[in-house]
Amino acid sequence: xxxxxxxxxxxxGGKYVPETLMSALxxxxxxxxxxxxxxxxxxxxxxxxxxxxxxxxxLYFASRLTEFAGGAKIYLKREDLNxxxxxxxxxxxxxxxxxxxxxxxxxxxxxxxxxxxVATATVAALFGLQCTVFMGEEDMERQALNVFRMRLLxxxxxxxxxxxKTLKDATxxxxxxxxxxxxxxxxxxxxxxxxxxxxxxxxxxxxxxxxETREQIIEQEGRLPDALVACVGGGSNAMGLFYPxxxxxxxxxxxxEAAGEGIETARHAATMAKGSRGVLHGSMTLLMQxxxxxxxxxxxxxxxxxxxxxxxxxxxxxxxxxxSYEPIxxxxxxxAFTTLTxxxxxxxxxxxxxxxxxxxKLAKTLPADDLMVVNLSGRGDKDVHTVERLIGxxxx
Amino acid sequence: xxxxxxxxxxxxxxxxxxxxxxxxFVSAGDPNEDVSYRILLELAQFSDVIEVGIPYSDPLADGPxxxxxxxxxxxxxxxxxxxxxxxxxxxxxxxxxxxxxxYVNPVVQYGVDALMQACADAGADGLIxxxxxxxxxxxxxxAAVRHDLALIPLISLTxxxxxQMIAASATxxxxxxxxxxxxxxxxxxxxxxxxFVDAVKRASSVPVAVGFGVSSPLHVxxxxxxxxxxxxxxxIVRRCEDIQNxxxxxxxxxxxxxxxxxxxxxxxxxEAGR
Numbered sequence: 238x239x240x241x242x243x244x245x246x247x248x249x250g251g252k253y254v255p256e257t258l259m260s261a262l263x264x265x266x267x268x269x270x271x272x273x274x275x276x277x278x279x280x281x282x283x284x285x286x287x288x289x290x291x292x293x294x295x296l297y298f299a300s301r302l303t304e305f306a307g308g309a310k311i312y313l314k315r316e317d318l319n320x321x322x323x324x325x326x327x328x329x330x331x332x333x334x335x336x337x338x339x340x341x342x343x344x345x346x347x348x349x350x351x352x353x354x355v356a357t358a359t360v361a362a363l364f365g366l367q368c369t370v371f372m373g374e375e376d377m378e379r380q381a382l383n384v385f386r387m388r389l390l391x392x393x394x395x396x397x398x399x400x401x402k403t404l405k406d407a408t409x410x411x412x413x414x415x416x417x418x419x420x421x422x423x424x425x426x427x428x429x430x431x432x433x434x435x436x437x438x439x440x441x442x443x444x445x446x447x448x449e450t451r452e453q454i455i456e457q458e459g460r461l462p463d464a465l466v467a468c469v470g471g472g473s474n475a476m477g478l479f480y481p482x483x484x485x486x487x488x489x490x491x492x493x494e495a496a497g498e499g500i501e502t503a504r505h506a507a508t509m510a511k512g513s514r515g516v517l518h519g520s521m522t523l524l525m526q527x528x529x530x531x532x533x534x535x536x537x538x539x540x541x542x543x544x545x546x547x548x549x550x551x552x553x554x555x556x557x558x559x560x561s562y563e564p565i566x567x568x569x570x571x572x573a574f575t576t577l578t579x580x581x582x583x584x585x586x587x588x589x590x591x592x593x594x595x596x597x598k599l600a601k602t603l604p605a606d607d608l609m610v611v612n613l614s615g616r617g618d619k620d621v622h623t624v625e626r627l628i629g630x631x632x633x
Numbered sequence: 634x635x636x637x638x639x640x641x642x643x644x645x646x647x648x649x650x651x652x653x654x655x656x657x658f659v660s661a662g663d664p665n666e667d668v669s670y671r672i673l674l675e676l677a678q679f680s681d682v683i684e685v686g687i688p689y690s691d692p693l694a695d696g697p698x699x700x701x702x703x704x705x706x707x708x709x710x711x712x713x714x715x716x717x718x719x720x721x722x723x724x725x726x727x728x729x730x731x732x733x734x735x736y737v738n739p740v741v742q743y744g745v746d747a748l749m750q751a752c753a754d755a756g757a758d759g760l761i762x763x764x765x766x767x768x769x770x771x772x773x774x775x776a777a778v779r780h781d782l783a784l785i786p787l788i789s790l791t792x793x794x795x796x797q798m799i800a801a802s803a804t805x806x807x808x809x810x811x812x813x814x815x816x817x818x819x820x821x822x823x824x825x826x827x828x829f830v831d832a833v834k835r836a837s838s839v840p841v842a843v844g845f846g847v848s849s850p851l852h853v854x855x856x857x858x859x860x861x862x863x864x865x866x867x868x869i870v871r872r873c874e875d876i877q878n879x880x881x882x883x884x885x886x887x888x889x890x891x892x893x894x895x896x897x898x899x900x901x902x903x904e905a906g907r
Contacts, residue, residue, distance in 0.1 A: 243768065253737055253764045255694045256799070257789040257813055399700060400690065409693045416694070417814035419791060516738045516764070517691070529712045530742030531690040 239550065244433020247556060249523075249549035252432040253516045254412070261419045266434040268339045273441065278338060285330045286445065289363070290320040292327075294446075296453035296610070301580040302593075306600035309463070309607035313583070314450050316474065316614045323586065323615030324446060324474045325356035329425055331442030333360030336423035343367040343418075346425045347411040349376055349404030349470070350540035350588070351383025352615055353427030358392035368392040371410040373403035376540050383619055401534040404470075404544050408518050428471025429548030432519030436548050443477025450610055451481050458608055464489040464599065467612035468592040469562065470506070470542035472551045474614035479560060489561070492551060493595040495537035496564035506535035508547040509555055509562035517546035523555070538567035538623070539587035541615075569594040574617065574624060586615035587623070635728050639783035641758045642730045642805035645681045646840040646862050653853065653906035654681035654862030656842055657869050657899055658734065660702040661685050661719050662711025664877035668888070669706070670722055672873070675896040677727040679903035682806075684761065684864065687716050687735035694736075694763040696817030698867035705877055713739050713748075717755040724756030732759045732785060732805070740765075745773055749780040759783030759805040767799050774802065788833055789813070790823060800836035806862060807837045811845045817867045819846030827859050834861075850905035857906045865902055872898060 239246040252262055272278040286292040294315045303311045316324040329346075336344050344366050348354030354370040361368035370387055374396040377384050387394050395414075400406040408430075415424045429436045429443075447465075454462050465482060467475035469492040482488045497505035505511070512523040515530060525533040525545040535545040554560035565573075570587055573594035578584045585593055589612070596611040603609070617624075636644070646654040657676050662669050676683055688706035692699065713735075720731055733752055740748050740762060752760065759782050765773060767786065777784040783805025788796055790813060800807050809830050812823050823829075826843070834841045843856050844864030856863045872895045879891040 251769050252766060253769055254766065255763055255789075255810075256766055256787045256795075257791050257810060259766050259768075259789075259795060260791045260793055405691070409691055412693050413696070413815045419813060513742075515741050516736075518693075519764075521741075524738075526738065526742060528742070529714075530739035531707070532738070 239553065240433060240437050244437070246550045246553035249521050249552040250433055250436060251521050252519060253521065254432045254519045255416055257416050258419060262432055262434065269335060269434055269438050272335055272338060278334065282331055282334055285334070286327065290326050290330065291318060292445065293449045294318050296450060296457065298457070299581050302577065303600070305576065305580050306597040308600040308605065309603035309609045310605070311596055311600055312454065312608065312610045313613045314446060314478065314610055316446060316612060317583070317585065317589070317616035321356050321359050322618060323352045323356070324443065324477065325353045325427060326359065327445055327477065328427065328439050328442040328473060329353070329356040329360045332425045332438070333364050333366065336366060336425070337364045341366070341421065341423040343422045344425050345369045345371070345411055345414055345422055346427060347371045347404065347407040348427065349407065349543060350619065351376070351380040351387065352541060352619070354392070354394070355383055355386050355390070357425050358387040358390035361392060362390050370394050371397050371407040371414065373397045373401070373407045375402040376404065376407070379540055379623065380619060382622070404540070405532065405535070412518065428473040429476045429550060430471040430518055430520065430546060436520065436550055439473050440476045440480055440550060443473050444480045446474065446477040446612065447479060447481035450478060454608065454610060461485055461488055462608040462610045464491060464609045466491045466493060466592050466596045466599070466609060468493045468542060468588045468614060469547060469551060470495070470544045470588065472548040474612050476548060476550060478612045483559065490554065490559060491595065491599070492560055492562040493565050493591045494562055495539060495542035495591060496566045497536040499566055500564050504536035506537045506542050506544060507564045508545065510564050520549045522546055522549040523552045538570060539591065541586070541588040542591065563595050565591040565594045571624065571627060573597065575628070583613070584617035584621070585613055586617050587620045589614045637756065638758050638781035639804040642682055642732065642783050643839050645730045646806055646842070649681060653857035653860055654840070654842065655679060655903040655906055656682045656684060656862050656864045658684040658686060658864060658866035659869060659873065660688050660699065660706045661716035662688060662706035662709055663702040663870065663873045664705045664880050665709040666711065666715060666719060668876060668880055670719060671892055672876070672895060673723045674727065675892060676899050677723065677729040679899045680729055681862065682730045682732060684732045684734045685716065685720055687713055687733060687739055689736045689739060692736060694815055696815040696867060698818070698871045699816050702870040702873055705873070713743060717751050720757050721755040730758040731756065732761055732783070733757050734761045737762050737765045746776045749776040749782055752782060753780040757782065759785055761785045761808060763787055767795070767802060777804065790825065790829055796832055797836045800833050803837055803839050806840045806842050807833055808864065809833055809841060809843045811843050811847065816845055818848035822846065830859050850901045853902050853905035863906060869895065869899065
């Protein structure tokens with residue numbers, strides 16, 4: 238199974254970081270492996286996931302969305318019902334507990350839409366840790382409410398003013414800060430990106446999504462699904478859903494990436510469609526870059542997908558053909574946002590709306606007895622303001 | 634024929650005898666290609682080795698001063714091939730050993746062996762790749778040997794038991810990072826710095842230089858007590874901002890003065906190592 242002992246998923250992954258961080262990564266991997274096999278750590282994490290975050294999240298048969306699409310049966314994995322409103326808490330509870338049990342007093346995080354920042358600030362409050370979150374200055378404006386939530390939770394939010402002032406640069410700033418404070422600070426990365434062991438660790442903390450889905454679909458339908466659909470920015474909710482199904486060759490795995498204004502334009506975040514091999518934020522992966530290796534800015538209506546790279550395990554799954562990746566535009570995501578809201582009474586996060594948009598397209602082409610599970614990775618409260626600005630006038 | 638490559642770097646530092654080698658850093662093309670060429674020639678007069686940075690969009694080992702220098706160069710249209718052309722221009726008129734400082738992604742995109750070939754063709758003598766740790770560097774080390782280029786590794790205060798392995802792999806020189814954090818000017822150094830540098834010296838067969846935070850002639854004097862060389866980046870790159878301001882003023886005399894000021898600063902740093 239991947240990763241190998243060098244932290245590689247095939248040709249992707251590894252540890253491309255300044256030397257100052259290398260000892261910390263080696264130590265982190267050892268701590269993680271020790272705690273992952275410690276029954277007390279597992280017991281504590283399970284109890285927080287259940288009693289604090291509300292797991293297991295339901296697997297809901299969306300009959301009206303199924304009818305709307307007119308094809309395969311669509312199930313929604315309701316990660317939006319987690320505490321703090323998204324799947325991010327699965328990982329921050331895991332890493333927060335790891336930080337606490339290894340004696341760290343302070344955690345830092347990067348955030349795009351603010352969901353991971355809120356989830357980190359939440360566990361920092363829960364475990365009594367100091368918390369600093371780096372967020373792109375532009376994202377702080379787009380997601381002002383989440384900035385306030387983090388501050389309410391006691392976190393310090395530091396604007397990343399370099400580069401494109403979005404998630405990519407917030408991650409750079411978090412890494413720069415970590416290099417300076419590596420001796421007493423734990424860095425909680427929010428997705429399956431970064432240097433080894435992060436992609437492995439975040440995947441392991443998110444696999445609870447897929448493990449539950451597997452049990453729930455067997456209970457409700459008596460068999461495995463035919464397709465799994467999830468949005469990908471860095472790719473943590475998709476990796477968490479896909480991972481327990483990697484060996485089930487009959488289950489199609491489909492990641493949905495942000496095509497922004499269209500993959501034929503310069504404004505998108507479709508790393509799989511348009512990216513090439515290279516190093517971003519500590520791992521060999523696929524990223525959007527020019528011919529000289531300068532990282533290109535990404536664009537998406539959704540701040541959480543607005544990232545020019547992708548987790549190395551996804552790059553490997555794409556290369557090996559085990560998973561496929563499909564682009565969905567801002568407009569398609571916006572349409573799916575209102576569709577799901579109106580036919581099911583569920584307001585999805587704009588990130589998750591990308592997955593819904595593709596699922597509806599795909600379901601139409603499949604027979605009625607096919608089963609599809611879509612990861613509803615987060616709820617849309619944080620996006621209501623953005624959507625109001627875009628379509629508010631048309632609702633009278 | 635003058636020697637080149639890793640031997641050129643190692644000898645240039647060893648030849649300093651009683652003084653410490655002076656190794657300035659500038660971003661290629663900061664503030665533009667022609668002025669950068671003039672700056673490099675000025676520095677060449679006082680330098681034992683020069684580090685030439687390839688400007689990069691995401692320089693995560695660098696603090697604000699070098700980020701800004703990198704951005705100035707990119708905005709003026711600098712690219713990796715143009716930086717190599719700039720190095721070749723300097724090499725045509727100077728023997729000073731030149732080290733290419735680049736993040737790993739442009740190396741991957743260019744192709745490891747192709748870039749080494751291009752560096753050697755341009756007359757560069759070695760490379761520093763700050764986000765390529767020992768464990769990921771096997772292919773690059775082999776290519777460097779093929780093209781007789783030094784691959785200068787960074788060693789940090791947190792390297793601990795990794796020091797031996799990294800120092801033993803060093804060619805050209807070993808680069809000790811003075812303190813935790815990114816590049817940038819600092820007021821003082823960690824108290825354990827001297828013991829750390831001594832440990833690296835024991836583990837290494839090449840000279841040992843110290844960088845990150847070295848900002849003044851006073852710092853250089855302090856480090857000259859125990860380091861074979863000192864690297865000064867941010868304090869020099871910050872002065873390139875004055876040069877850009879002079880450049881955009883369109884006043885040729887002011888531009889000359891700003892370059893002269895940088896040159897004077899480099900001379901003071903270099904002499905402080907005596």
